[in-house]
Amino acid sequence: MGLRGTGFLLQCYLMLAAAMYFDLGEQEEKCIIEEIPEDTLVTGYFLLEPWDLTASTHSPHLGVTVTVRDPNHEILMTKRYGKFSKFTFTAHASGQHYLCFQTNSTRFSVFAGEKLKLHLDVQMGEHSIDPNVDRTKHNMESLETNLNHLIDQMMHITRQQEYQREKEETFRQISEDTNSKVLWWAVVQTSILLSVGFWQMKRLKDFFIAKKLV
16 A cells, blocks of 8 residues: 555544444445535545454455445436545435445455444535635735735835834934034134233233233
8 A cells, every 4th residue: 555545544544533333245336415504515534444443454456446326316427436545426416315335345355244344524614615716826826925925025124114204304403413523623722812811912912021022
């Protein structure tokens, strides 16, 4: 058995753990009745195995024929599957539907006179899925994803603009502070030069007066 088949078998075991099971004899057909509303998608999972789990069930010919009949006993589907698989159908009318299962175990002497156990889990959806609706849903999801991406890009651009404005405001404040300091430094330098000039003129005048040159 390949890896994919093993994985599907494990999935069937997990899904059928709490489901029903019943025995099937050689070429025996058993049916269950399900009340199914109109336009309901039904999915069934089953696993066929011998009651004696030590028996070999690796034969590729072992299988189950599934037949589904509507409330008027008309056949909705009939198909042969392997020993573990799933089947789906859509109910076109409300009422009792008949799900019938039959094995082909008579080909194998190992199962001669021995019952087989069929695990079964039937799941019903609310309505059948319209491919156009599913495609529209997929398109809407893609559109929503693209829209969310655009919104994220816009928010990123907005944050970048706010960050640039904050940087410009900080740079403007630094420039204004620098210009203010330069202006005050120029005023201080001018004041110092004027003070030194007046002091030199006064010393020169006092020197001339002391030498009686004036």
